[in-house]
Amino acid sequence: MPDLEARLLALGRDLEYPNTPDLAASVGARLARPAVRRFDSRYLAIAAAILIVTIGGLLAFPATRDAIAGFFGLRGVLIERVPSLTTPTASPAGSLAQRLALGRQVSFGEAQAALPYTIAYPQSLGPPDAVFLLQPAERQGVALVWSPRADLPLTAETGVGALLIEFPGKVQPDFFIKMLGPDATLESVRVGGNAGYWISGRPHDFVFLDPHGDPQQDSFRLAGNSLVWNQGTRLIRIESALGKDQTLALANGTH
Amino acid sequence: MAFRTAYLIAGSEADAQDACQEGFTKAFRALSRFRPGAPFKPWVLQIVANEARNQRRSLSRRTDLSLRVADQLGTGGAAPSPERLAEATEERAQLLRAVNSLRQEDRLVVACRYFLELSSEETADVLGWPQGTVKSRLSRALDRLREQLGERDA
Numbered sequence: 001m002p003d004l005e006a007r008l009l010a011l012g013r014d015l016e017y018p019n020t021p022d023l024a025a026s027v028g029a030r031l032a033r034p035a036v037r038r039f040d041s042r043y044l045a046i047a048a049a050i051l052i053v054t055i056g057g058l059l060a061f062p063a064t065r066d067a068i069a070g071f072f073g074l075r076g077v078l079i080e081r082v083p084s085l086t087t088p089t090a091s092p093a094g095s096l097a098q099r100l101a102l103g104r105q106v107s108f109g110e111a112q113a114a115l116p117y118t119i120a121y122p123q124s125l126g127p128p129d130a131v132f133l134l135q136p137a138e139r140q141g142v143a144l145v146w147s148p149r150a151d152l153p154l155t156a157e158t159g160v161g162a163l164l165i166e167f168p169g170k171v172q173p174d175f176f177i178k179m180l181g182p183d184a185t186l187e188s189v190r191v192g193g194n195a196g197y198w199i200s201g202r203p204h205d206f207v208f209l210d211p212h213g214d215p216q217q218d219s220f221r222l223a224g225n226s227l228v229w230n231q232g233t234r235l236i237r238i239e240s241a242l243g244k245d246q247t248l249a250l251a252n253g254t255h
Numbered sequence: 256m257a258f259r260t261a262y263l264i265a266g267s268e269a270d271a272q273d274a275c276q277e278g279f280t281k282a283f284r285a286l287s288r289f290r291p292g293a294p295f296k297p298w299v300l301q302i303v304a305n306e307a308r309n310q311r312r313s314l315s316r317r318t319d320l321s322l323r324v325a326d327q328l329g330t331g332g333a334a335p336s337p338e339r340l341a342e343a344t345e346e347r348a349q350l351l352r353a354v355n356s357l358r359q360e361d362r363l364v365v366a367c368r369y370f371l372e373l374s375s376e377e378t379a380d381v382l383g384w385p386q387g388t389v390k391s392r393l394s395r396a397l398d399r400l401r402e403q404l405g406e407r408d409a
Contacts, residue, residue: 007347008369008370009369009372011347012369017262018268
């Protein structure tokens, strides 16, 4: 018989828990109560942003999401700078996968077979030059890499033209803004009717919510610009040296 | 994760929901105190756990944990025989009864370490105990479980 600790770990995976409730509406309502009136409009915008993420399923409906965002005035540009973050560590030497911490390299077919969703990528870029399954495997994430070419300039210090990372999750703007660091700017955009964020400069960490609504941390891989957006149940991020309009065009053609 | 943590501590679904709502709201309002670059998840979990503890204190309620139905049990590999499945189910049920019979603080430390799979440091943060206390209570809880299961060394 396995030892007690191993049996307890196994038992924990078979426990019955109540379903995680939809917390979005109630948390949003609490934030809108009188205490929130102390905040300035910037915080109200962030309060609206918290409603757009996956604390619950209510906001999966675009009409509801747009209504709440509109109510709080979350339209247009939202830029925040945060002082005193540490400098990102330099990319380590080694293979592309090691340098960028991309996980296990596989063929596109293998990656597709391992994931419960259809991998989306910018059709105008064509199939990626390299495909990686992100670790841990439970994250169900994939990274697609395109080499530099005429329409895809080299991103500084990485040897990569563009990197797309996709996994189930949602962007969590209020926490996510805070973790970007002092040398990044953030602009809210729309990608195919979904909430997105254009990040330029040198961002630090990336915080998102996994499908259970729990915050997770990830780092930006390239020293370039990034576009992050929600597409269906997934969070997609493109990092490259391209400008905003070109990246938005790629994102709008991602399926 | 946050909801399960709150459920294990607060002891009921409704209290866990309240704890999460209050915890997320407080986390949002306390964002200015979050140290940039620090791990984010334990910070939120600690705030939610604190709310869950407050819920428990005010209601002193306790709900026994239960297992999913037997046909969903993780069996770890090839399909077992019906006899083996029944035996495994009973073993787990017996272990769960032993966990449920522990005093609350012992049950909480077992739940954090093995059911939520938190590290010792995270468990200390979530339960608001010093790390030394986590270790000593965990050791005591495991001894009591072995004793109840008749596995204690002579």
